[in-house]
Amino acid sequence: MLLDKILEIKKSAFFHDILHSFVSKGFSICLSFFVTILITRNFTVEVFGEYSYLLSIAITFFQFSHLGFSSANTYYVVRNKRLLPFLLGNTFTLSIVMCVISLTVLLILNHFYFHREVLLIIATALIVPVLVQTELSKGLYIGLRKVRVSNYIDLLAKALYSIMVVSVVVYFQSILSLLLAYFFQMAVFSSASFFNLFKKSKNKIKPSFNLFKKTSSYSLRLYFTLFLSFLVLKIDVYFIENMLGNKPLGIYSLAAILASNLILIIQVLIPLLVPRLSELKDDLAKIKKLMGIMGYAFLLLIFINLVFLFCGEWLIVLVFDEKYLSSVPIFRILLMATSILSLESILAQYYASIGKIKFLIKYWILTLISNVILNYFWIPEYGIEGASYASLISYSFILILLLSKILIEFYNWKTKHENKL
Helix, strand or coil: CHHHHHHHHHHCHHHHHHHHHHHHHHHHHHHHHHHHHHHHHHCCHHHHHHHHHHHHHHHHHHHHHCCCHHHHHHHHHHHCHHHHHHHHHHHHHHHHHHHHHHHHHHHHHHHHHHCCCHHHHHHHHHHHHHHHHHHHHHHHHHHCCCHHHHHHHHHHHHHHHHHHHHHHHHHHCCHHHHHHHHHHHHHHHHHHHHHHHHHHCCCCCCCCHHHHHHHHHHHHHHHHHHHHHHHHHHHHHHHHHHHCCHHHHHHHHHHHHHHHHHHHHHHCHHHHHHHHHHHCCCHHHHHHHHHHHHHHHHHHHHHHHHHHHHHHHHHHHHHHCHHHHHHHHHHHHHHHHHHHHHHHHHHHHHHHHCCCCHHHHHHHHHHHHHHHHHHHHHHHHHCHHHHHHHHHHHHHHHHHHHHHHHHHHHHHHHHHHHHHC
């Protein structure tokens, strides 16, 4: 029976998509590590902190800009592939609009608040639309079951990014060059994926305001959830930069990058879950499938955390230099925090697959409030270690809320099912 089950799983398209995503994501992580090593070894901690801060600004604006349409693209193209030309048209239009808005708003904010060089702010603003185009294109690939194509394009973009960062280190040695290298990486993915999807839509692209309004009813609810969760993820960066400066931020950013990259291996499961769970009609079957995936993810996360509990210091000192030694305890805490957040993300995908996401907004508002309060009091008292503990507690809080809800629902559905029998 067990052997038959294993053979059945190996033959499934879902298994092959996961396996392919794991392998490609592994290569992607290696390239990301290579780039981080180049930057940390060839620039000062302060410069790395400033680069991380500007990149955080771009990613924050991206979170404002995408409006949750990536998941909406997946949701609607799964149900009707003939909508692809219209969804692709709306994706392209949204990217152009957000390019103009992000550039305008960032230049105004720079005048009153950021006070950075104008070229740095322009480069930061240009990253926003390509991130939007990239994210929404990934949503379409997932819905079309073309995850492998998305993975190949992503690897190509990462490889070009690595080459460009080598050029920056050798020839340019500037934050502006680093930002432009990041921009070109995302531009390669967004343009390549756009033309590939354009071919799949039979060379048609038709922006549709009616479809935009229809998808908005789904995406905007999810958008508020994603944006609140992102604020919880990034609010510590802004607190640290304002309270402690660029050098502590550089130390903290390295730990955060390492932790998030190591947990990316779990994140490959998350986008694949929406179309998979959406196909299952029975809610009880969905929860059973979800809990099975949660169990495997939990075991893998325990293994990753145990490995880097013992070799984290060796990795950081040997690979990134002794100037980042103080990021070791931060890395260990953030690795646990990011692991917990990964489990929460898997649970959230279940509710995205059934369109029930309103309550998540309430959960994330509570989590954001607790995170802001903890950062406000702990960073002045405990420094960047206080910020990492604030993240750990906040992520644990949202996971406990979600676990409690889904376990109660599972018990109720199971009881109801048994009573019918």
